[in-house]
Amino acid sequence: MTAKAHQRVFDRFKRPLSDLRISVTDKCNFRCRYCMPEEIFAADYPFLPQEKLLTFEEITRLVRIFATLGVKKIRITGGEPLLRKELPTLIKMIRQVEGIEDIALTTNGSLLPKYAQALKSAGLNRVNVSLDSLDDERFGKMNGRGFKVRDVLKGIEAAEKAGLGIKINMVVQRGVNDQDILPMARYFRKKGHVLRFIEFMDVGNANGWRLEHVVPSREIVQMINAEMPLEPVEPNYYGEVASRYRYKGTKQEIGFISSVTEAFCSTCTRARLSAEGTLYTCLFATAGTDLRTPLRQGETDEQLRTRIVNVWEKRQDRYSEERLKNTNVLKGKKVEMYHIGG
Numbered sequence: 537m538t539a540k541a542h543q544r545v546f547d548r549f550k551r552p553l554s555d556l557r558i559s560v561t562d563k564c565n566f567r568c569r570y571c572m573p574e575e576i577f578a579a580d581y582p583f584l585p586q587e588k589l590l591t592f593e594e595i596t597r598l599v600r601i602f603a604t605l606g607v608k609k610i611r612i613t614g615g616e617p618l619l620r621k622e623l624p625t626l627i628k629m630i631r632q633v634e635g636i637e638d639i640a641l642t643t644n645g646s647l648l649p650k651y652a653q654a655l656k657s658a659g660l661n662r663v664n665v666s667l668d669s670l671d672d673e674r675f676g677k678m679n680g681r682g683f684k685v686r687d688v689l690k691g692i693e694a695a696e697k698a699g700l701g702i703k704i705n706m707v708v709q710r711g712v713n714d715q716d717i718l719p720m721a722r723y724f725r726k727k728g729h730v731l732r733f734i735e736f737m738d739v740g741n742a743n744g745w746r747l748e749h750v751v752p753s754r755e756i757v758q759m760i761n762a763e764m765p766l767e768p769v770e771p772n773y774y775g776e777v778a779s780r781y782r783y784k785g786t787k788q789e790i791g792f793i794s795s796v797t798e799a800f801c802s803t804c805t806r807a808r809l810s811a812e813g814t815l816y817t818c819l820f821a822t823a824g825t826d827l828r829t830p831l832r833q834g835e836t837d838e839q840l841r842t843r844i845v846n847v848w849e850k851r852q853d854r855y856s857e858e859r860l861k862n863t864n865v866l867k868g869k870k871v872e873m874y875h876i877g878g
């Protein structure tokens with residue numbers, strides 16, 4: 537595509553579009569209960585057939601168009617993105633797009649020993665690895681497939697060895713893994729990796745979310761601060777999802793993603809592209825905009841670009857802020873987390 541003049545695009549609340557989160561598959565080798573509970577996502581679950589997935593060429597073409605609208609940051613997610621065949625090839629293709637500064641991957645880590653080096657060589661900057669417990673029994677139950685803590689730790693080690701940036705994501709659920717908060721903080725402090733605690737969210741329609749299962753971040757901050765004193769740190773970038781702290785007297789950081797108790801919609805700059813090419817403007821969307829059909833029907837870059845601009849300029853999403861006031865704000869069926877990639 538001929539490089540178009542750079543054009544920033546803003547939504548109804550004057551939020552710029554600057555990040556694109558791309559789901560490359562709806563499949564996963566885990567069955568985390570808060571995301572894809574086994575009883576619903578069983579062996580016969582109708583995941584997307586190959587022909588419905590955007591090809592790497594189609595994804596890269598869209599990334600190029602998004603880049604002309606000010607997107608600088610790409611996150612690859614899923615399902616489990618490392619289940620998508622030849623993923624390093626896609627990273628290499630995105631790396632060549634002018635304007636893309638940061639390419640990151642969110643993963644459950646189990647396949648990193650196999651792919652970390654190839655991903656790094658292809659141009660991936662960093663990985664966010666999900667891990668909810670250091671206890672095998674609890675972790676096995678939470679991931680729904682009996683994966684061991686070691687399987688993920690080996691993935692983290694491989695990412696480290698490959699020279700990728702690393703953050704660890706832990707979803708906290710009261711009565712499920714809240715006893716793991718301090719052991720996780722101690723372990724990753726010592727390891728020197730940034731650990732982020734994520735409030736359990738009411739994403740999708742299947743995870744049985746209840747407000748009383750959420751452990752508010754301020755409670756976790758107090759708990760950690762009592763043993764390992766913390767001090768707040770300024771955000772790294774406009775609209776950063778995590779609130780950052782550091783252990784006093786050190787450079788070691790820790791983060792809190794408080795989508796339920798301290799919503800961050802007012803600075804949300806993220807668009808999401810599902811594996812089959814639907815564009816969503818919120819993690820809690822009930823509808824999206826199909827980009828695959830016009831893409832495959834031969835629309836020009838300019839036409840696709842106009843579609844994206846129209847969607848973003850109409851955007852009014854602020855679900856988490858609305859939910860703060862009323863937990864039943866949505867009437868329709870929400871898109872599922874594994875489908876949109878978190």
Ligand SMILES: Nc1nc2c(ncn2[C@@H]2O[C@H](COP(=O)(O)OP(=O)(O)OP(=O)(O)O)[C@@H](O)[C@H]2O)c(=O)[nH]1
Pocket residue numbers: 611640642664703705734737776777778793795804806819856877878
């Ligand atoms: N409610 C809400 N949650 C989000 C949003 N973006 C990310 N999250 C959640 O934050 C958690 C961590 O997300 P990651 O995929 O690691 O991405 P990130 O925190 O934006 O990544 P960094 O670029 O490393 O700051 C996941 O559970 C996401 O679902 C958002 O826009 N809204």
Ligand SMILES: C[S@@+](CC[C@H](N)C(=O)[O-])C[C@H]1O[C@@H](n2cnc3c(N)ncnc32)[C@H](O)[C@@H]1O
Pocket residue numbers: 564570571613614615616617642643644664665666705706707734735736737738739743873874877878
């Ligand atoms: C949907 S997953 C996709 C990427 C990859 N499979 C992984 O687990 O990292 C992205 C992120 O969403 C988080 N997540 C999934 N369901 C969640 C929920 N109900 N509340 C909060 N975070 C959730 C996961 O822990 C993970 O960090």
Ligand code: SF4
Pocket residue numbers: 564565566567568571572614615616644666874
């Ligand atoms: S959170 Fe990630 S690893 Fe767990 S089931 Fe969802 S997509 Fe799979």
Ligand code: SF4
Pocket residue numbers: 800801802804805806817818819820853854855856857
């Ligand atoms: S709830 Fe929607 S608008 Fe709010 S931060 Fe998350 S994705 Fe953005």
